[in-house]
Amino acid sequence: MYELLIVVAFAALAYHNLVIRDDEFANTSRTIGDRIGKLWDIAHLSMRENRFLRAEKALLTILKIDEKNAAAYNRLGILYAKQKEYRDAIDCFEIASSIEATPSSLHNLGLIYYETENYDKAAIAFEQAIKLDPNLAARHVAYAKVQEKLGNQKMMLHELETAVDLEPNKETYGLLLKAYESHDMTKEADLITDKLATMAKPTNRTRRMIRPPRRVVV
Secondary structure (H helix, E strand, O other), X not given: OHHHHHHHHHHHHHHHHHXXXXXXXXXXXXXXXXXXXXXXXXXXXHHHOOOHHHHHHHHXXXXXXXXXXXXHHHHHHHHHHHOOOHHHHHHHHHHHHHHOOXXXXXXXXXXXXXXXOOHHHHHHXXXXXXXXXXXXXXXXXXXXXXXXXXXXXXXXXXXXXHHHHHOOOHHHHHHHHHHHHHOOOHHHHHHHHHHHHHHHOOOOOOOOOOXXXXXXXX
16 A cells, blocks of 8 residues: 555656646747747848848847758848858758748749859759749749750740749730740730730720619608
8 A cells, every 4th residue: 555655656746747847848939939039020120121140140040049940041041142142042042942842942042043053953943843833923934034044945935825824914925925026936926915915905994983872861
């Protein structure tokens, strides 16, 4: 009986210590989360104000706390790209993509590779971004520009046509028109010209005035 009481006492003590540790862990996690949130606020505000050094310090502090924070690496890459520190930007985007391959991190990586004329790697990055998110016209436009640099004209036209299908606006039509004209594709260019002219026409429909219903006042 005495031995049983000892076992029960130890079990109760162990449970009590476990609850304390869980509470301490929760409090610590909450504190860390609050600190990271404040650092994110500092980073966003500093980047909007072009205070790059302050933003960099905030992002690097986040990475000291959470070294696998892909979003912080991605934001740091954007920061370096704005300052034309392309080598550092590439490193950040590559790390971000290795931690968590998102369409935005891969697209940003492709843009930096394009900027540094590393077109083969840019193509790979854009391809991966499109596989993850094929419904954004800007990704297909960027990929088309890379294919043009690589001399793959057929693929370039295909990507621009895809961009138009996704977002048929003046910008995408304009890019496709230039591509058709540069390849002497007169019929295709004429069709795009007609569509642009139609989009530019003002609508002459007059809006009918909706009158409120008459009420009889007694």
